[in-house]
Amino acid sequence: MSAQLRDLPVPLVGAPMAGGPTTDDLVVAVGEAGGLGFLATAYRSAEQIRASIDAVRERGVRRFGANLFVPDAPGAHETDPAGVARYIEALTPWAQAAGVTVPEVPSFSTAEYTTALDVVVDRRVPWVSFTFGLPGPDEVARLHEVDAAVVVTVTTVADAHAAVERGADILWVQGPAAGGHRSTFTVAQTPPEESLDHLLRAIVDSVETPVIAAGGVADGSDVAQLLGLGARAVGIGTLLLRTPEAGTSAPYRRALAAATEPGSPAHTVLTRAFSGRPARGLANRFHHELGHLAPSVFPELNTLTGPIRRAATAADDAEAITLWAGEGFAAARAVPTATVIADLWRAALDHGAAG
Ligand SMILES: Cc1cc2nc3c(=O)[nH]c(=O)nc-3n(C[C@H](O)[C@H](O)[C@H](O)COP(=O)(O)O)c2cc1C
Numbered sequence: 001m002s003a004q005l006r007d008l009p010v011p012l013v014g015a016p017m018a019g020g021p022t023t024d025d026l027v028v029a030v031g032e033a034g035g036l037g038f039l040a041t042a043y044r045s046a047e048q049i050r051a052s053i054d055a056v057r058e059r060g061v062r063r064f065g066a067n068l069f070v071p072d073a074p075g076a077h078e079t080d081p082a083g084v085a086r087y088i089e090a091l092t093p094w095a096q097a098a099g100v101t102v103p104e105v106p107s108f109s110t111a112e113y114t115t116a117l118d119v120v121v122d123r124r125v126p127w128v129s130f131t132f133g134l135p136g137p138d139e140v141a142r143l144h145e146v147d148a149a150v151v152v153t154v155t156t157v158a159d160a161h162a163a164v165e166r167g168a169d170i171l172w173v174q175g176p177a178a179g180g181h182r183s184t185f186t187v188a189q190t191p192p193e194e195s196l197d198h199l200l201r202a203i204v205d206s207v208e209t210p211v212i213a214a215g216g217v218a219d220g221s222d223v224a225q226l227l228g229l230g231a232r233a234v235g236i237g238t239l240l241l242r243t244p245e246a247g248t249s250a251p252y253r254r255a256l257a258a259a260t261e262p263g264s265p266a267h268t269v270l271t272r273a274f275s276g277r278p279a280r281g282l283a284n285r286f287h288h289e290l291g292h293l294a295p296s297v298f299p300e301l302n303t304l305t306g307p308i309r310r311a312a313t314a315a316d317d318a319e320a321i322t323l324w325a326g327e328g329f330a331a332a333r334a335v336p337t338a339t340v341i342a343d344l345w346r347a348a349l350d351h352g353a354a355g
Pocket residue numbers: 015016017018019021040041042067130131153174177178179180181214215216217235236237238239324325326327328
């Protein structure tokens with residue numbers, strides 16, 4: 001019998017947050033607080049993923065998941081060489097100013113995904129989630145053989161139905177206010193803006209599969225509302241970014257702290273500037289100057305912008321790094337994960353969530 005959401009002591013799920021924010025400490029802290037934490041496998045080697053899985057287990061946490069980015073099918077991958085060449089030109093002054101070079105365009109590969117999948121199957125991770133597309137039927141079968149619950153992140157009713165048909169045990173329903181990448185099944189498509197409440201209602205009305213609802217959650221009333229609409233659990237990402245357990249970089253933390261100040265003009269935007277895929281984050285100069293030029297080419301753009309982003313992080317400059325954040329960013333507090341989870345759940349109960 002695969003892992004069940006109804007067994008969670010607290011129906012709150014710590015979102016996988018690739019690129020630094022998710023750490024072993026964060027996954028352990030969410031689990032110890034009674035929730036379900038997810039490791040992020042994107043941009044990580046097999047050794048790193050294996051080490052994280054083993055570290056979380058060694059620290060006594062049995063309830064955790066791991067998230068994978070599903071690559072395009074090789075024949076369906078768009079490369080837009082002319083658009084990429086223009087983007088490299090636009091990136092060049094940024095690279096020069098940072099003292100780095102724009103790397104060669106990497107060739108498209110699905111190796112990271114297949115390697116990560118082998119690791120999570122081998123290590124029998126109890127919850128395995130997929131973003132940007134559906135796992136293959138044979139991959140679902142492999143996970144079910146080791147009793148893993150298969151989770152698929154969806155942004156539309158049609159994608160939810162496709163995921164159920166593919167054998168998903170749980171749907172991660174991501175609304176438009178979510179921080180980070182939107183989980184559209186193709187790179188070029190414009191992410192839907194249908195509200196999370198509306199999307200959730202349409203999905204729970206049409207499928208029996210349990211749902212984790214996420215995107216823009218700021219407080220206990222949001223949690224109570226989503227559970228009341230039929231979600232089995234609620235996912236949070238942005239609310240965890242300022243915790244000491246998260247691996248959020250110093251300039252990213254400062255930008256979030258400034259954004260939570262009363263009267264701050266900070267706001268979030270959907271941008272392709274950093275990776276080629278639409279993602280929500282606090283607006284900064286990199287987005288303003290480059291967002292409108294970025295072609296829909298993922299993950300190549302992520303690699304091309306990497307050295308600039310790393311140099312900006314080292315220079316403590318928030319204007320050229322990803323500042324992924326959902327629309328609830330003003331509620332993110334610099335307190336321990338245990339406090340975020342306990343306070344949020346208590347407030348949800350106060351707002352009538354069924355305990
Ligand atoms: C910094 C950051 C990184 C993220 N990375 C991932 C990821 O690796 N995989 C994934 O499925 N979702 C990722 N997401 C999206 C989350 O899974 C989730 O849908 C989102 O955080 C929920 O919205 P919220 O941030 O408003 O709570 C990321 C979100 C953030 C803020």
